[in-house]
Amino acid sequence: MSQKIQWGILGTGSIAHKFATGLSFLSDAELVSVGSRNTERANQFADGFDIPNRHPSYESLASDPNVDIIYVATPHNLHCENTQLCLESGKAVICEKPFAINADQATRMIESAQAEKLFLMEAMWTRYLPLMVELQAMLAENLIGEVRMLTADFGFRAGINPESRLFTPKLGGGALLDVGVYTVSLSSMIFGSPTQVVSLAHLGETGVDEQAGIVLGHAQNELAILHTAIRTNTPQEAIIMGTKGRIR
Amino acid sequence: MSQKIQWGILGTGSIAHKFATGLSFLSDAELVSVGSRNTERANQFADGFDIPNRHPSYESLASDPNVDIIYVATPHNLHCENTQLCLESGKAVICEKPFAINADQATRMIESAQAEKLFLMEAMWTRYLPLMVELQAMLAENLIGEVRMLTADFGFRAGINPESRLFTPKLGGGALLDVGVYTVSLSSMIFGSPTQVVSLAHLGETGVDEQAGIVLGHAQNELAILHTAIRTNTPQEAIIMGTKGRIR
Numbered sequence: 001m002s003q004k005i006q007w008g009i010l011g012t013g014s015i016a017h018k019f020a021t022g023l024s025f026l027s028d029a030e031l032v033s034v035g036s037r038n039t040e041r042a043n044q045f046a047d048g049f050d051i052p053n054r055h056p057s058y059e060s061l062a063s064d065p066n067v068d069i070i071y072v073a074t075p076h077n078l079h080c081e082n083t084q085l086c087l088e089s090g091k092a093v094i095c096e097k098p099f100a101i102n103a104d105q106a107t108r109m110i111e112s113a114q115a116e117k118l119f120l121m122e123a124m125w126t127r128y129l130p131l132m133v134e135l136q137a138m139l140a141e142n143l144i145g146e147v148r149m150l151t152a153d154f155g156f157r158a159g160i161n162p163e164s165r166l167f168t169p170k171l172g173g174g175a176l177l178d179v180g181v182y183t184v185s186l187s188s189m190i191f192g193s194p195t196q197v198v199s200l201a202h203l204g205e206t207g208v209d210e211q212a213g214i215v216l217g218h219a220q221n222e223l224a225i226l227h228t229a230i231r232t233n234t235p236q237e238a239i240i241m242g243t244k245g246r247i248r
Numbered sequence: 249m250s251q252k253i254q255w256g257i258l259g260t261g262s263i264a265h266k267f268a269t270g271l272s273f274l275s276d277a278e279l280v281s282v283g284s285r286n287t288e289r290a291n292q293f294a295d296g297f298d299i300p301n302r303h304p305s306y307e308s309l310a311s312d313p314n315v316d317i318i319y320v321a322t323p324h325n326l327h328c329e330n331t332q333l334c335l336e337s338g339k340a341v342i343c344e345k346p347f348a349i350n351a352d353q354a355t356r357m358i359e360s361a362q363a364e365k366l367f368l369m370e371a372m373w374t375r376y377l378p379l380m381v382e383l384q385a386m387l388a389e390n391l392i393g394e395v396r397m398l399t400a401d402f403g404f405r406a407g408i409n410p411e412s413r414l415f416t417p418k419l420g421g422g423a424l425l426d427v428g429v430y431t432v433s434l435s436s437m438i439f440g441s442p443t444q445v446v447s448l449a450h451l452g453e454t455g456v457d458e459q460a461g462i463v464l465g466h467a468q469n470e471l472a473i474l475h476t477a478i479r480t481n482t483p484q485e486a487i488i489m490g491t492k493g494r495i496r
Contacts, residue, residue: 148480149459151401157491198446202469211397213473215461221450225461227473232396232489235496241480243405248483 008033008053008061008091010082011073012045015096019071019123020049035061058082062089069119072096075165076172080105083120087112092119098181101172124185132189135240135247139190144242148222150190152183152238155211155229160204166230167206174208176201180228186238187216187224195219204231256281256301256309256339258330259321260293263344267319267371268297283309306330310337317367320344323413324420328353331368335360340367346429349420372433380437383488383495387438392490396470398438400431400486403459403477408452414478415454422456424449428476434486435464435472443467452479 007029009016016034023029035055036042046054055061061070062085069092072082080100086093093113099122100106113120126132139147155175158166165171166178176184187194196217204210211229218224227234240247255277257264264282271277283303284290294302303309309318310333317340320330328348334341341361347370348354361368374380387395403423406414413419414426424432435442444465452458459477466472475482488495 149403149461149475149477149482151399151475153399155397155489196448198448198463200444200446200463200465200471202465202471211469211471213397213463213471215446215448215463217448217450221459223448223450223459223461223475225473225475227397227399227471229397229489232491233494234397234489235487235494239483241403241477241482243480246481246483 004028004030006030006032006066006068008035008064008067008070009045009051009073010035010058010061010070010086012036012038012041013073013075016045016071016073017048019073020045020051024049032066033061033064035064058085062086062091067091069094071123076101076177077170079172080109083109084112087116087118087120090116090118094121094123096123097185098122098172098177101177122185124181126182127185127189136189138247139240143245144240144247145244147190147240147242149241150187150222150224150238151226151241152186152224153227153234154179154182154236155227155232155234157233158230160206160231162206167204167208169207173206174210175228175230176209176212176214178230180209180212180214180226183224183226183228183238184214184216187226190240191216191218191220191222191224193218194224252276252278254281254314254316255279256283256312256315256318257293257299257321258283258306258309258318258334260284260286260289261321261323264293264319264321265296267321268293268299272297280314281309281312283312306333310334310339315339317342319371324349324425325418327420328357331357332360335364335366335368338364338366342369342371344371345433346370346420346425349425372429374430375433375437384437386495387488391493392488392495393492395438395488395490397489398435398470398472398486399474399489400434400472401475401482402427402430402484403475403480403482405481406478408454408479410454415452415456417455421454422458423476423478424457424460424462426478428457428460428462428474431472431474431476431486432462432464435474438488439464439466439468439470439472441466442472 033053039056194216201212216224281301287304442464449460
Protein backbone atom coordinates (compact mmCIF):
# COMPACT_ATOMS: atom_id res chain seq x y z
CA MET A 1 0.00 0.00 0.00
CA SER A 2 1.23 3.46 -0.95
CA GLN A 3 2.41 5.85 1.77
CA LYS A 4 0.82 8.66 -0.22
CA ILE A 5 -2.62 9.99 0.55
CA GLN A 6 -5.02 8.53 -1.98
CA TRP A 7 -7.32 11.18 -3.37
CA GLY A 8 -10.65 11.00 -5.17
CA ILE A 9 -12.41 13.87 -6.91
CA LEU A 10 -16.19 14.13 -6.96
CA GLY A 11 -17.29 16.29 -9.89
CA THR A 12 -15.42 17.19 -13.07
CA GLY A 13 -15.99 20.94 -13.51
CA SER A 14 -13.38 23.64 -13.95
CA ILE A 15 -12.53 23.85 -10.25
CA ALA A 16 -11.96 20.06 -10.23
CA HIS A 17 -9.43 20.52 -13.04
CA LYS A 18 -7.59 23.17 -11.05
CA PHE A 19 -7.56 21.03 -7.94
CA ALA A 20 -6.27 17.98 -9.83
CA THR A 21 -3.51 20.11 -11.33
CA GLY A 22 -2.61 21.35 -7.85
CA LEU A 23 -2.52 17.84 -6.39
CA SER A 24 -0.02 16.78 -9.05
CA PHE A 25 2.56 19.08 -7.45
CA LEU A 26 2.25 17.47 -4.02
CA SER A 27 4.69 14.71 -3.15
CA ASP A 28 2.37 13.11 -0.60
CA ALA A 29 -0.73 13.07 -2.78
CA GLU A 30 -1.90 10.59 -5.38
CA LEU A 31 -5.04 11.16 -7.38
CA VAL A 32 -6.45 7.67 -7.81
CA SER A 33 -10.16 8.10 -8.53
CA VAL A 34 -12.70 10.40 -10.09
CA GLY A 35 -16.49 10.22 -10.04
CA SER A 36 -19.08 11.88 -12.24
CA ARG A 37 -22.76 11.27 -12.92
CA ASN A 38 -21.73 11.08 -16.57
CA THR A 39 -19.47 8.19 -17.60
CA GLU A 40 -17.99 10.03 -20.55
CA ARG A 41 -17.02 13.03 -18.43
CA ALA A 42 -15.48 10.74 -15.79
CA ASN A 43 -13.38 9.03 -18.45
CA GLN A 44 -12.33 12.30 -20.08
CA PHE A 45 -11.27 13.76 -16.76
CA ALA A 46 -9.43 10.56 -15.76
CA ASP A 47 -7.58 10.45 -19.08
CA GLY A 48 -6.50 14.06 -18.68
CA PHE A 49 -4.94 13.43 -15.27
CA ASP A 50 -3.88 9.83 -15.67
CA ILE A 51 -6.31 8.60 -12.99
CA PRO A 52 -6.66 4.80 -12.77
CA ASN A 53 -10.19 4.56 -11.33
CA ARG A 54 -13.12 6.31 -12.96
CA HIS A 55 -16.64 5.99 -11.54
CA PRO A 56 -19.93 6.57 -13.36
CA SER A 57 -21.64 7.68 -10.14
CA TYR A 58 -20.81 9.51 -6.93
CA GLU A 59 -21.94 6.45 -4.92
CA SER A 60 -19.43 4.31 -6.74
CA LEU A 61 -16.62 6.79 -6.07
CA ALA A 62 -17.59 7.08 -2.39
CA SER A 63 -17.27 3.31 -1.94
CA ASP A 64 -13.95 3.01 -3.81
CA PRO A 65 -11.63 1.19 -1.34
CA ASN A 66 -8.54 2.87 -2.87
CA VAL A 67 -9.62 6.31 -1.75
CA ASP A 68 -8.66 7.97 1.59
CA ILE A 69 -10.12 11.42 1.02
CA ILE A 70 -12.53 12.94 -1.46
CA TYR A 71 -12.54 16.49 -2.81
CA VAL A 72 -16.17 17.57 -3.41
CA ALA A 73 -16.25 19.91 -6.44
CA THR A 74 -19.95 20.01 -7.32
CA PRO A 75 -22.23 23.08 -7.41
CA HIS A 76 -23.07 24.78 -4.10
CA ASN A 77 -26.48 23.21 -3.67
CA LEU A 78 -25.02 19.68 -3.79
CA HIS A 79 -22.17 20.12 -1.31
CA CYS A 80 -24.10 18.85 1.69
CA GLU A 81 -25.58 15.82 -0.03
CA ASN A 82 -22.29 14.83 -1.66
CA THR A 83 -20.26 15.36 1.50
CA GLN A 84 -22.70 13.29 3.53
CA LEU A 85 -22.45 10.47 0.98
CA CYS A 86 -18.65 10.44 1.26
CA LEU A 87 -18.57 10.65 5.06
CA GLU A 88 -21.13 7.88 5.41
CA SER A 89 -18.92 5.76 3.13
CA GLY A 90 -15.99 6.31 5.48
CA LYS A 91 -14.10 8.88 3.45
CA ALA A 92 -12.52 12.08 4.72
CA VAL A 93 -13.72 15.13 2.77
CA ILE A 94 -12.48 18.48 1.57
CA CYS A 95 -15.56 20.34 0.33
CA GLU A 96 -15.36 23.28 -2.06
CA LYS A 97 -16.58 26.67 -0.78
CA PRO A 98 -19.25 27.57 0.14
CA PHE A 99 -19.23 24.68 2.58
CA ALA A 100 -23.05 24.57 2.60
CA ILE A 101 -25.88 26.82 1.55
CA ASN A 102 -27.26 27.29 5.05
CA ALA A 103 -26.38 26.69 8.69
CA ASP A 104 -28.57 23.57 8.99
CA GLN A 105 -26.64 21.85 6.22
CA ALA A 106 -23.30 22.85 7.74
CA THR A 107 -24.35 21.53 11.15
CA ARG A 108 -25.42 18.19 9.68
CA MET A 109 -22.14 17.84 7.78
CA ILE A 110 -20.05 18.57 10.87
CA GLU A 111 -22.13 16.21 13.01
CA SER A 112 -21.64 13.42 10.45
CA ALA A 113 -17.88 13.92 10.39
CA GLN A 114 -17.76 13.86 14.19
CA ALA A 115 -19.93 10.73 14.35
CA GLU A 116 -17.74 8.97 11.79
CA LYS A 117 -14.52 10.43 13.27
CA LEU A 118 -13.48 11.64 9.83
CA PHE A 119 -11.54 14.69 8.68
CA LEU A 120 -13.80 17.34 7.08
CA MET A 121 -12.71 20.75 5.82
CA GLU A 122 -13.94 23.57 3.61
CA ALA A 123 -11.60 24.19 0.66
CA MET A 124 -11.12 27.82 1.67
CA TRP A 125 -7.83 28.21 -0.16
CA THR A 126 -7.42 31.87 0.76
CA ARG A 127 -6.71 30.84 4.36
CA TYR A 128 -3.47 29.23 3.17
CA LEU A 129 -2.08 31.90 0.91
CA PRO A 130 1.46 32.92 1.93
CA LEU A 131 0.02 36.40 2.51
CA MET A 132 -2.46 35.01 5.02
CA VAL A 133 0.16 32.95 6.82
CA GLU A 134 2.25 36.12 7.09
CA LEU A 135 -0.79 38.09 8.24
CA GLN A 136 -1.52 35.62 11.01
CA ALA A 137 2.09 35.86 12.16
CA MET A 138 1.86 39.67 12.19
CA LEU A 139 -1.32 39.59 14.23
CA ALA A 140 0.12 37.02 16.62
CA GLU A 141 3.10 39.36 17.16
CA ASN A 142 0.65 42.15 18.06
CA LEU A 143 2.10 44.30 15.31
CA ILE A 144 -0.95 46.58 15.11
CA GLY A 145 -1.90 46.17 18.76
CA GLU A 146 -5.28 44.82 19.73
CA VAL A 147 -7.37 44.25 16.59
CA ARG A 148 -10.63 46.21 16.82
CA MET A 149 -12.21 46.37 13.37
CA LEU A 150 -12.03 44.73 9.98
CA THR A 151 -13.47 45.83 6.67
CA ALA A 152 -13.43 43.46 3.71
CA ASP A 153 -15.28 43.26 0.42
CA PHE A 154 -15.49 40.99 -2.56
CA GLY A 155 -17.73 41.92 -5.43
CA PHE A 156 -17.77 41.94 -9.22
CA ARG A 157 -20.24 42.91 -11.90
CA ALA A 158 -21.67 39.96 -13.82
CA GLY A 159 -24.30 40.27 -16.52
CA ILE A 160 -27.65 38.92 -15.37
CA ASN A 161 -28.19 35.41 -16.67
CA PRO A 162 -31.24 33.91 -14.95
CA GLU A 163 -30.22 30.41 -16.09
CA SER A 164 -26.75 30.55 -14.60
CA ARG A 165 -25.61 29.08 -11.30
CA LEU A 166 -24.85 32.59 -10.00
CA PHE A 167 -28.41 33.85 -10.44
CA THR A 168 -30.38 30.70 -9.57
CA PRO A 169 -31.56 30.38 -5.96
CA LYS A 170 -31.91 26.59 -6.21
CA LEU A 171 -28.24 26.27 -7.19
CA GLY A 172 -27.10 28.36 -4.24
CA GLY A 173 -26.61 31.52 -6.30
CA GLY A 174 -26.03 35.03 -5.02
CA ALA A 175 -23.16 37.18 -3.84
CA LEU A 176 -22.73 35.84 -0.31
CA LEU A 177 -22.28 32.18 -1.26
CA ASP A 178 -20.12 32.92 -4.28
CA VAL A 179 -17.69 35.56 -3.04
CA GLY A 180 -19.04 36.99 0.23
CA VAL A 181 -17.89 33.80 1.96
CA TYR A 182 -14.29 34.91 1.50
CA THR A 183 -14.89 38.04 3.56
CA VAL A 184 -16.74 36.07 6.25
CA SER A 185 -13.91 33.52 6.32
CA LEU A 186 -11.32 36.29 6.75
CA SER A 187 -13.30 37.71 9.64
CA SER A 188 -13.61 34.25 11.14
CA MET A 189 -9.85 33.72 10.83
CA ILE A 190 -9.14 36.99 12.65
CA PHE A 191 -11.96 37.23 15.19
CA GLY A 192 -13.44 33.72 15.41
CA SER A 193 -17.18 33.13 15.37
CA PRO A 194 -19.39 36.22 15.61
CA THR A 195 -21.78 36.67 18.52
CA GLN A 196 -24.06 39.03 16.56
CA VAL A 197 -24.90 39.37 12.88
CA VAL A 198 -26.85 42.12 11.12
CA SER A 199 -27.21 42.47 7.39
CA LEU A 200 -29.14 44.06 4.56
CA ALA A 201 -29.20 42.60 1.07
CA HIS A 202 -30.69 43.45 -2.29
CA LEU A 203 -32.44 40.41 -3.67
CA GLY A 204 -32.60 40.90 -7.45
CA GLU A 205 -35.14 39.77 -9.98
CA THR A 206 -34.06 36.12 -9.85
CA GLY A 207 -34.30 36.06 -6.06
CA VAL A 208 -30.61 35.89 -5.21
CA ASP A 209 -28.65 38.49 -3.24
CA GLU A 210 -27.04 40.79 -5.80
CA GLN A 211 -25.40 42.86 -3.08
CA ALA A 212 -25.22 42.78 0.68
CA GLY A 213 -23.75 44.66 3.60
CA ILE A 214 -22.97 42.70 6.76
CA VAL A 215 -21.81 43.69 10.23
CA LEU A 216 -20.47 40.94 12.50
CA GLY A 217 -20.05 41.57 16.21
CA HIS A 218 -17.67 39.54 18.37
CA ALA A 219 -17.08 38.64 21.99
CA GLN A 220 -14.39 41.28 22.61
CA ASN A 221 -16.52 43.91 20.83
CA GLU A 222 -14.56 43.67 17.61
CA LEU A 223 -16.57 44.53 14.50
CA ALA A 224 -16.26 43.19 10.95
CA ILE A 225 -17.91 45.37 8.32
CA LEU A 226 -18.26 43.42 5.09
CA HIS A 227 -19.83 43.87 1.68
CA THR A 228 -20.26 41.66 -1.32
CA ALA A 229 -21.88 41.90 -4.76
CA ILE A 230 -22.31 40.13 -8.07
CA ARG A 231 -23.71 43.13 -9.96
CA THR A 232 -21.30 45.78 -8.68
CA ASN A 233 -17.53 45.98 -8.92
CA THR A 234 -16.15 46.55 -5.43
CA PRO A 235 -12.52 47.41 -4.58
CA GLN A 236 -11.71 43.90 -3.30
CA GLU A 237 -9.77 45.07 -0.30
CA ALA A 238 -9.42 44.26 3.36
CA ILE A 239 -8.31 46.61 6.11
CA ILE A 240 -7.51 45.37 9.61
CA MET A 241 -7.61 48.13 12.21
CA GLY A 242 -5.82 47.79 15.51
CA THR A 243 -5.11 50.01 18.45
CA LYS A 244 -1.60 50.71 17.13
CA GLY A 245 -2.03 50.67 13.37
CA ARG A 246 -3.69 49.22 10.30
CA ILE A 247 -2.91 46.48 7.81
CA ARG A 248 -4.34 46.97 4.32
CA MET B 249 -31.24 98.92 7.99
CA SER B 250 -28.35 96.91 6.60
CA GLN B 251 -28.87 94.74 3.48
CA LYS B 252 -26.51 92.21 5.03
CA ILE B 253 -27.77 89.18 6.90
CA GLN B 254 -27.41 89.89 10.61
CA TRP B 255 -25.87 86.96 12.45
CA GLY B 256 -25.82 85.97 16.07
CA ILE B 257 -23.69 83.23 17.60
CA LEU B 258 -24.93 81.15 20.52
CA GLY B 259 -21.98 79.66 22.38
CA THR B 260 -18.35 80.74 22.43
CA GLY B 261 -16.34 77.53 22.06
CA SER B 262 -13.67 76.72 19.49
CA ILE B 263 -16.15 75.93 16.71
CA ALA B 264 -17.84 79.30 17.33
CA HIS B 265 -14.47 80.99 16.79
CA LYS B 266 -14.00 79.16 13.49
CA PHE B 267 -17.49 80.05 12.35
CA ALA B 268 -17.04 83.72 13.25
CA THR B 269 -13.77 83.78 11.32
CA GLY B 270 -15.55 82.22 8.34
CA LEU B 271 -18.39 84.73 8.45
CA SER B 272 -15.89 87.59 8.29
CA PHE B 273 -15.03 86.54 4.73
CA LEU B 274 -18.64 86.75 3.53
CA SER B 275 -19.76 90.00 1.93
CA ASP B 276 -23.42 89.42 2.77
CA ALA B 277 -22.93 88.52 6.43
CA GLU B 278 -22.56 90.71 9.46
CA LEU B 279 -21.89 89.23 12.88
CA VAL B 280 -23.81 91.54 15.20
CA SER B 281 -24.44 89.53 18.39
CA VAL B 282 -23.03 86.83 20.57
CA GLY B 283 -24.58 85.10 23.57
CA SER B 284 -22.99 83.06 26.35
CA ARG B 285 -24.15 81.90 29.75
CA ASN B 286 -21.00 83.60 31.01
CA THR B 287 -20.79 87.38 30.63
CA GLU B 288 -17.02 87.43 30.59
CA ARG B 289 -16.81 84.85 27.80
CA ALA B 290 -19.43 86.76 25.78
CA ASN B 291 -17.42 89.95 26.13
CA GLN B 292 -14.12 88.26 25.29
CA PHE B 293 -15.59 86.65 22.19
CA ALA B 294 -17.28 89.91 21.11
CA ASP B 295 -14.04 91.84 21.55
CA GLY B 296 -12.17 89.31 19.46
CA PHE B 297 -14.54 89.65 16.51
CA ASP B 298 -15.63 93.26 16.96
CA ILE B 299 -19.23 92.28 17.70
CA PRO B 300 -21.42 95.18 18.93
CA ASN B 301 -24.01 93.20 20.96
CA ARG B 302 -22.94 90.77 23.65
CA HIS B 303 -25.54 88.88 25.70
CA PRO B 304 -25.08 87.32 29.13
CA SER B 305 -27.69 84.62 28.37
CA TYR B 306 -28.98 82.62 25.41
CA GLU B 307 -32.47 84.00 26.04
CA SER B 308 -31.19 87.53 25.69
CA LEU B 309 -29.41 86.71 22.42
CA ALA B 310 -32.53 84.96 21.06
CA SER B 311 -34.62 88.07 21.61
CA ASP B 312 -32.06 90.51 20.16
CA PRO B 313 -34.02 92.46 17.50
CA ASN B 314 -30.84 93.07 15.46
CA VAL B 315 -30.42 89.37 14.70
CA ASP B 316 -31.86 87.55 11.63
CA ILE B 317 -30.24 84.15 12.11
CA ILE B 318 -28.43 82.41 14.95
CA TYR B 319 -25.64 79.87 14.69
CA VAL B 320 -25.97 77.34 17.54
CA ALA B 321 -22.48 76.24 18.62
CA THR B 322 -23.13 74.57 21.98
CA PRO B 323 -22.39 70.93 22.93
CA HIS B 324 -24.46 68.19 21.24
CA ASN B 325 -26.86 67.66 24.11
CA LEU B 326 -27.96 71.33 24.07
CA HIS B 327 -28.60 71.67 20.32
CA CYS B 328 -32.32 70.89 20.55
CA GLU B 329 -33.03 73.14 23.52
CA ASN B 330 -31.00 76.07 22.13
CA THR B 331 -32.46 75.74 18.64
CA GLN B 332 -36.00 75.66 20.02
CA LEU B 333 -35.30 78.81 22.04
CA CYS B 334 -34.10 80.64 18.91
CA LEU B 335 -36.95 79.44 16.68
CA GLU B 336 -39.56 80.34 19.29
CA SER B 337 -37.99 83.79 19.43
CA GLY B 338 -38.49 84.15 15.68
CA LYS B 339 -34.90 83.57 14.60
CA ALA B 340 -33.71 81.37 11.75
CA VAL B 341 -31.11 78.83 12.89
CA ILE B 342 -28.03 77.03 11.63
CA CYS B 343 -27.30 74.33 14.18
CA GLU B 344 -23.89 72.71 14.52
CA LYS B 345 -23.66 68.94 13.81
CA PRO B 346 -24.95 66.62 15.11
CA PHE B 347 -28.29 68.32 14.57
CA ALA B 348 -29.77 66.48 17.56
CA ILE B 349 -28.89 63.53 19.73
CA ASN B 350 -31.92 61.48 18.72
CA ALA B 351 -34.74 61.39 16.18
CA ASP B 352 -37.34 62.76 18.61
CA GLN B 353 -35.31 65.91 19.14
CA ALA B 354 -34.74 66.34 15.41
CA THR B 355 -38.47 65.94 14.72
CA ARG B 356 -39.37 68.55 17.31
CA MET B 357 -36.83 71.02 15.91
CA ILE B 358 -38.13 70.57 12.36
CA GLU B 359 -41.75 70.88 13.47
CA SER B 360 -40.94 74.10 15.30
CA ALA B 361 -39.23 75.58 12.24
CA GLN B 362 -42.19 74.63 10.07
CA ALA B 363 -44.69 76.06 12.58
CA GLU B 364 -42.75 79.32 12.79
CA LYS B 365 -41.98 79.31 9.03
CA LEU B 366 -38.29 79.80 9.78
CA PHE B 367 -35.14 78.60 8.04
CA LEU B 368 -33.42 75.76 9.94
CA MET B 369 -30.33 73.87 8.82
CA GLU B 370 -27.65 71.57 10.19
CA ALA B 371 -24.16 73.06 9.83
CA MET B 372 -22.96 70.04 7.84
CA TRP B 373 -20.10 71.87 6.20
CA THR B 374 -18.81 68.82 4.31
CA ARG B 375 -21.88 69.02 2.04
CA TYR B 376 -20.52 72.28 0.64
CA LEU B 377 -16.88 71.41 0.06
CA PRO B 378 -15.84 72.06 -3.56
CA LEU B 379 -15.11 68.33 -3.74
CA MET B 380 -18.71 67.51 -2.83
CA VAL B 381 -20.15 70.00 -5.28
CA GLU B 382 -17.99 68.39 -7.97
CA LEU B 383 -19.05 64.92 -6.81
CA GLN B 384 -22.72 65.79 -7.07
CA ALA B 385 -22.15 67.08 -10.60
CA MET B 386 -20.35 63.84 -11.53
CA LEU B 387 -23.18 61.73 -10.16
CA ALA B 388 -25.81 63.90 -11.88
CA GLU B 389 -23.93 63.31 -15.17
CA ASN B 390 -24.17 59.55 -14.55
CA LEU B 391 -20.39 59.28 -14.77
CA ILE B 392 -20.24 55.94 -12.92
CA GLY B 393 -23.67 54.77 -14.11
CA GLU B 394 -26.35 53.92 -11.63
CA VAL B 395 -24.97 54.24 -8.08
CA ARG B 396 -25.40 50.94 -6.21
CA MET B 397 -23.23 50.99 -3.10
CA LEU B 398 -21.32 53.38 -0.90
CA THR B 399 -18.75 52.71 1.77
CA ALA B 400 -17.61 55.49 4.06
CA ASP B 401 -15.84 55.66 7.38
CA PHE B 402 -14.71 58.26 9.86
CA GLY B 403 -12.85 57.18 12.94
CA PHE B 404 -9.91 58.22 15.07
CA ARG B 405 -8.26 56.97 18.23
CA ALA B 406 -8.77 59.19 21.24
CA GLY B 407 -7.49 58.40 24.70
CA ILE B 408 -10.32 57.51 27.07
CA ASN B 409 -11.25 60.48 29.21
CA PRO B 410 -14.49 59.70 31.05
CA GLU B 411 -14.96 63.39 31.90
CA SER B 412 -14.75 64.59 28.31
CA ARG B 413 -17.63 65.43 26.01
CA LEU B 414 -16.62 62.58 23.68
CA PHE B 415 -16.99 59.90 26.37
CA THR B 416 -19.97 61.25 28.32
CA PRO B 417 -23.40 59.91 27.32
CA LYS B 418 -25.22 62.92 28.80
CA LEU B 419 -23.22 65.27 26.58
CA GLY B 420 -24.06 63.31 23.44
CA GLY B 421 -20.71 61.55 23.30
CA GLY B 422 -19.74 58.60 21.15
CA ALA B 423 -18.51 57.92 17.63
CA LEU B 424 -21.77 58.23 15.72
CA LEU B 425 -22.68 61.70 16.94
CA ASP B 426 -19.13 63.04 16.73
CA VAL B 427 -17.89 61.75 13.38
CA GLY B 428 -20.24 58.99 12.19
CA VAL B 429 -22.74 61.69 11.25
CA TYR B 430 -20.46 62.70 8.38
CA THR B 431 -20.73 59.26 6.81
CA VAL B 432 -24.51 59.18 7.31
CA SER B 433 -24.77 62.65 5.79
CA LEU B 434 -22.75 61.57 2.75
CA SER B 435 -25.05 58.59 2.27
CA SER B 436 -28.07 60.85 2.67
CA MET B 437 -26.67 63.24 0.05
CA ILE B 438 -26.19 60.40 -2.44
CA PHE B 439 -29.11 58.08 -1.71
CA GLY B 440 -31.60 60.16 0.32
CA SER B 441 -33.26 58.79 3.42
CA PRO B 442 -32.74 55.10 4.13
CA THR B 443 -35.68 52.70 4.23
CA GLN B 444 -33.85 50.19 6.45
CA VAL B 445 -31.12 50.54 9.07
CA VAL B 446 -29.10 47.80 10.78
CA SER B 447 -26.14 48.40 13.04
CA LEU B 448 -23.87 46.93 15.67
CA ALA B 449 -21.92 49.09 18.07
CA HIS B 450 -19.42 48.60 20.86
CA LEU B 451 -20.53 50.60 23.88
CA GLY B 452 -17.42 51.18 25.96
CA GLU B 453 -16.92 51.53 29.68
CA THR B 454 -18.43 55.03 29.80
CA GLY B 455 -21.52 53.89 27.89
CA VAL B 456 -20.89 55.65 24.58
CA ASP B 457 -20.40 53.95 21.20
CA GLU B 458 -16.65 53.58 20.75
CA GLN B 459 -17.10 51.95 17.36
CA ALA B 460 -20.01 51.03 15.14
CA GLY B 461 -20.80 49.40 11.82
CA ILE B 462 -23.94 50.51 10.02
CA VAL B 463 -25.73 49.29 6.90
CA LEU B 464 -28.36 51.57 5.39
CA GLY B 465 -30.80 50.21 2.79
CA HIS B 466 -32.61 52.45 0.31
CA ALA B 467 -35.66 52.48 -1.91
CA GLN B 468 -33.80 51.47 -5.09
CA ASN B 469 -31.90 48.76 -3.20
CA GLU B 470 -28.76 50.84 -2.87
CA LEU B 471 -26.66 50.02 0.20
CA ALA B 472 -24.45 52.27 2.32
CA ILE B 473 -21.94 50.40 4.46
CA LEU B 474 -20.51 52.73 7.08
CA HIS B 475 -18.23 52.56 10.06
CA THR B 476 -17.13 54.98 12.70
CA ALA B 477 -14.95 54.96 15.81
CA ILE B 478 -13.42 57.13 18.49
CA ARG B 479 -10.98 54.50 19.79
CA THR B 480 -9.73 53.18 16.44
CA ASN B 481 -8.03 54.97 13.57
CA THR B 482 -9.95 54.19 10.38
CA PRO B 483 -8.82 55.04 6.84
CA GLN B 484 -11.26 57.98 6.49
CA GLU B 485 -12.28 57.14 2.97
CA ALA B 486 -15.41 56.95 0.89
CA ILE B 487 -15.98 54.80 -2.18
CA ILE B 488 -19.03 55.23 -4.40
CA MET B 489 -19.72 52.19 -6.55
CA GLY B 490 -21.80 52.43 -9.69
CA THR B 491 -22.71 50.11 -12.53
CA LYS B 492 -19.99 51.65 -14.71
CA GLY B 493 -17.25 52.56 -12.28
CA ARG B 494 -16.19 53.79 -8.86
CA ILE B 495 -15.32 57.11 -7.30
CA ARG B 496 -12.90 57.00 -4.39
